[in-house]
Each structure stands twice: as C-alpha cells, then as structure tokens.
Amino acid sequence: MSDFLGYLLTGLGIGAGYALVASGLVAIHRVTRVVNFAQGAFAVVAAMLTSSLLAAGLPHGFAELTGVLTAALAGLLVGLVAIGRPGTTPGTSLIITLGLGIFAYAIEIVIWGDQPRSFAGVPGVAVVGGARLQAHYLLILAVTVPVFLAMAAFFARTDVGKALSACASNPYAALVVGIDVRRMGLLAFALGGALGGLAGVLTTPVQQVTFDSDVTLLVNGFAAAILGGLTRPVVALGGGLLLGVAQTLIAGYGGSAYQLEVALVLMLAVMIVQASRRGAVPEPAR
C-alpha cells in the first residue's frame, strides 16, 4: 500500500512536469492554432541555463527564475519567426517551429555541449503516509499546483487573459474590437515558453536533461494535451498527471522502461478515437 502511495506521489510529480509542457502547448495552440514543436526546447534551454547559473554559484530561486524568464524570451522569439509574417498558416508555422526546435540543438550544443546535465533540487527523502519518495517530487507539486491556479485566475479574471481567450474563440471578432491578435499570439508564445521552462527547471533535478530531451518532453506533453483537444488547459493538467501516474505505476510494478511507450500508445489511441468520433473533419492543409 505504501508502495502504491509512493508511486502515486512520484507519478504526480512527474506528471506535473508533463502538465506544464502540455499547458504551454495549449496556451499557444488556443490563441494561434499552431502546434509548437519547439515546446520541448524551452524546457531544455531553461534547465541548461539554470544548471550553469547554479554551477557559477548563484542562489537557487534566482537561477531557476532566470531560466524560466529566458525560456519565455525564447518563446517570444520562436513566436516572432513562426507567426510574425502576415499570412503564415498554422501548418506553415508548425514546420517553422520544427525547424526552430532543431536550431535550438545547435545553440544548446555550442553553449552547453552534448552531455547530460543536472543540478541538485530539494535533497533527501520524504516520508508521506509511510511511503518514501524523493523530496523533490513534493516541490514539483508544490510549485505546479499554484501555477495552474494562478493561470486559471489569469484567464478568468484579467482583461488580458480574457483577450487571449477571445482570440482563441473568434480571432475576427477580436480584430473588430481592436485586440491585436498577432501581439496576443506572441504573448501566448511567451507564456508557453515560460511554462515549458518551468517544466524544465522543476524536473531536471530528478531527470537529467540532454539537448535532445525535447522529443520526450514534447511527446509526453502532447499526449497530455491531446486529451483536451489541445484547447483545454484543465484537461491538459489532468492528462499530464494521469500520464505521469500511469507511467510510474507501470514502471513500479514491473514494466521497467516502457514509460515513453505508454505515452505514445495512449496518444495514438486518444487521437484515433477522437478522429473517428468527429468523423474525418478535414483540417486546413498547409
């Protein structure tokens, strides 16, 4: 029983990381209809930068915050290239973000090399209800939950949050009332960058990061986000947590290293079920 509780809490901690990546994807997709393939790179950049800053002797907190803000800036830059040119379709933007994700490899290797990196998080082992787990997982949860609450408040209570939702709901009407839809798209990219970066700095102490870790993060994030059709942040949170718990339980009870496969098969199943329920509704091709 205490095994189960331990797996559950660990899984929630891992899932929180996925949920953050997923909510970044959702934030960007809702407003711009672009699926951002560079989403995993934000996490890698933030984590790598944080590890450098910590190694240089800067204090915890400051280093992580700098990492997250840099990821937000990276998000803004990706957005500028991906949607900055008028008339760029979401399909084209997707290909651009794919290219920028690979470009990030080049930058990351030049700055940080191609070896795995990590840094210390909350040290030690926590005991919750008889279950033992790395204490850092509790920190991940302790940060992620308030972040999601703050995001919910941002979208529900602030005018800028409502304007973002308005762009998602009806971009033409947003133009009519004078909302700069492109600028809102860039804001969404920056927000997505920050959320991806937060996922990176939170999970790196328990899962070291390499320049090409972005594929795993992206796939897990997408699998979590697709449950809510890439438009519902709350479902993305649930999806991320569920995925994390499922993977940890499967690994814990003997499935050893089939973690990514769980996400992949789940993602395929969800998409195929969604597609057959929709009937093949054609999306605009590129």
Add this chain to the structure above:
Amino acid sequence: MNRWLLVAAVVVTLALPPLLPERHLGTFVLLGLAATVTAGVSMLMGYAGQVSLGQASFYAIGGYAAGLLTVHGVPTLAGLLAAPVVAAVAAVLLGAPLLRLRGHHLAFATLAMQLILLSLLGRGDWAGGAIGLQGIPTLPVGGDLGYAYLSWAVLAVVLVISRNIVASRAGRGLRAAATSEIAAAAGGVAIGRYRLTVFALSAAFAGLAGGVYAFYLGYLSPGSFPVLLSIEFVVMAVVGGLGTIAGPVVGATVIVLLVQALNTLGTQPGMPGYAPSVLSYAVYALLLVVTVLYLPRGIVPAVTDRLVKERRP
C-alpha cells in the same frame, strides 16, 4: 528545353561516379538513397497534404527486412525485392488507423510510430537489439561503384513511378484532396483509398532505399534511423519543392552537398569537436525555416517559374 535538361542531368549522373574520389562515392550513394526516400515524402506531403515525421521508419523497415532475410540465408536479390514489399505492407497496416488523422495529429502519430519502432528494434534480440544487425551480405554489384549506379537506378525507377502517379487520375484526385477534401469528396474521389495508396507507395520507396542501404553498409542498428532522419527527409522535400518530380533530387542534393561542405569545414584542425553536428543542425533548421517563409513552394517551382517568365516576356 526541359528534355535537354533531363538528358544533361542523366549524362552527368552516369559520368560522375567513376570520376569521384573514393571518399565522395559514399556520399553519392547515400544521396541517391536520400532522394529516393524524399521522393516518397514529397509525394505524400504534396499530394496527400500530410506531414509525415516518421518516414525513416519505413527506411528502417525496408533495411531490416532485407537484412534479416539475407542473414538467414535468403538470396540477396530476393531480400532487396522484399524490402519495398514489407515496407508497403507495414504502411497499409499502420496507415489504416493512422490516416484517419490530419495535420498535426498525423505528424505526431507518425513521430510516435517511429519512436515505438525504434524502441522495439532496440529491445528485439531477433533484430540484433541496440547493438544492431551484423553480417549482412553484400549485393553482387561490384563494390562501391556498383552501389553508386544501383542507388541512382533505384531513384530513377522511383521518379518514373512518381511521374506516372502524378499524371494519373488518382494523382489528380489526390491533388484535389490536398487542396480541399470536401470538394474532392463531392467530386467522387475515393480519398481514403488514394491516401492509403500514396502512403504505402511512399513507404515502398523508403523501403527499397532502406534495402540498398542495408546491403551497402553491411550492418544496421536502431541508431541509424533517428527521428532526426525523418525530419531531414521532410526538410529535403520542402526545400526542393513538394509534389514536383525534380524537387526531391534537387532538395536532397542541395542539402547533402551543403552538409558535406560544412562537415569538411567543421572537421578542420582547430574547430571544436562539436562543430560538424552543430553546423548540420543549423543548416537543416535554417534552410527549412527560410524556405518555408520566403520560398514556400520550394526551389524547383521557383526556378521553373522564373524560366517560364523569361521565355515569355
């Protein structure tokens, strides 16, 4: 004019291999194979309007099919012929559920497909596991020079098939489907079947190239088929020009030559050890982004447009 250009291209291609130094002959072989896979990607993206981020899966399936069969005693020619067939069958089985998806869903699904395949190959002892499949016999084509001609002959066959598909009724139907599925369906085009056919055909192209690759190198491992390889094929297709016949050849050539040149530069004494990989990542990324933004139809359509304009002022 077009015909003369084609003749010139064929003559140059035939004359080139004996003139190339040994170390560049390998590049020539791999270029032919890359262009062969890209021809399928280009057809898939240009005619079915879909992004596949898993085309290297079929390259791998073809390679492993040829490799496994011949390692177990099947004649090499039979192994080579089986490669495209196995890849196409796999594509039909996978495509039946996956092709219900569109756009970014299909992109992620094909990416997932490849990650799962790599994981299966890495764990499968029958396929040599993570270490790879060794001891694949070579084809009796007379060494590297023979492989150079073989790979480009394979490319020629694939291009002729593409050309016929493009000109066929099915090709026109698909082009309609790429622009508007609803309109195509209204026009009585059996989109689902056409899309599956193109998917299987593009997989067969990749599988055939993979078969040649297996014999040429003599060993295979999951590491030979990273996700990045699939993305490279997409970059080559986009840069060359989607849905054109010459596009895949031009795209693959431009990129392979650029990467090769930068590789030479990156391995100069005094360059850091990471230089070659950094430069090639940067090339793929920048070419893709710049092409999509400023030359959205790719190099080949842009050039032919200009030529047509010059001839009719």
Add this chain to the structure above:
Amino acid sequence: MNVAEVAGLTVRYGGATALDGVDLTVAEGDLVALIGPNGAGKTTLVKALSGLVRPAAGRVTVRGRLAQVPEGREMFGDLSVDDNLRLGGWRNGRGGRDTTEIYRLLPALDGLRRRRAGLLSGGEQQMVAIGRALMARPDVLVVDELSLGLAPLVVTDLIAHLRTLNAERGLAVLLIEQNARLALDLCRRAYVLEAGRIVLHGPADDLAHNQRVTAAYLGGPVR
C-alpha cells in the same frame, strides 16, 4: 461635421476590384443606410471603415470613434456576455471597460450577464454585438446586416434601440442592409452600392420612391 468620410475609395483583392471610387459621408448624429445586393462590396466597405483592409486608392477619414457590429454577430462564443461586453471596451484601457452603462441602455442583457455568448439566440447575440460595439463609446456605429437571420419582431426591437440611441445620445449610425425597406424606413439618408460603385444616393424618402430602387430592392412600386 462628418464623423466618417470616404473619398474615392478603391479596394482590390488580388486582381478583383471590390470597391471602385466610393464616396460616402456620415455626419454627426446622422442615420445613413447603405443598401445593395449580395457581393456589391458592402462588407468590404465596413472593413475599410474599421481599418481591417487597406485601400488601393482613396481615403477613409474617421473623426472620433467608430465601432462595428459585424455581420454574423461574431460572438466570443466561449466567453460570458459580460466578458464579451468588457472586451468591446478594449481600446479604452482598463478604466473604460465598465459595463454598467450598457445594461442600463440594453436592459435585456442584464439577465444574461453570466451566460455563454455562444449559447444565446440570434436576437440576443445581436443585442450583445450592439452592446459590445457601444462599449467602445463610439461616435459612429456601423451595423452590418442587422436583420440577417432574425425574426421580424426581434429586428423591430433592435431598430427601436438604434433609434433611441440616435435620438438620445446623438450616436451616428451607418446601417448596412440587404433589407432595403427596413433601412430606408429607419434612416434619413441612403446610398445604393452595386458592383463596387455608389450608383445612387440621397434622402431616404426620395430613394424609397425612386423607380430603380423600388424595382430592384423593394419588390415593385411602393403601394
């Protein structure tokens, strides 16, 4: 003084000319109708007035503030009625997004505040669209296809609101309508747009008795 003025306006989409040398003015407190068949370029004119398309030639001058009630109502369907209204005041900054005044002007919306706009009836949505446009505190209101898809009774109610706003607050209205009878009844002046050109303009009463207008838009001679 004119709150909105269009002079020699030409708009092209690719090769096609949507508007060709259009002149049109809306004076302070004016009620102006723009009628014409489908595809005449009415919606393009609305977009040009709102700055959403760029003219190939000519000038669009808006003195004061122009707000648009777009064709098809264009709700923020996932947002509440109150949020729809608030965002109508987006340009005013945070201080100018209070919705109290709108509920006083359009009391029917008061009971709908928390409802999702996408779930309202067509008439209710049109009311929200008007309220959202009023949130911008406009000097001139451009209403594109007010009556489209709405029951006659609902339209009468909406028209009454526009009349009141015009009379009590001096709000100028440019009403773009396929229903020419409705438009000519409400407005003082009118323009007829056909194939991108203004073919007729003058007092609404005169146009209502113009043979060409009655034949084309009013289903034969008046009474």
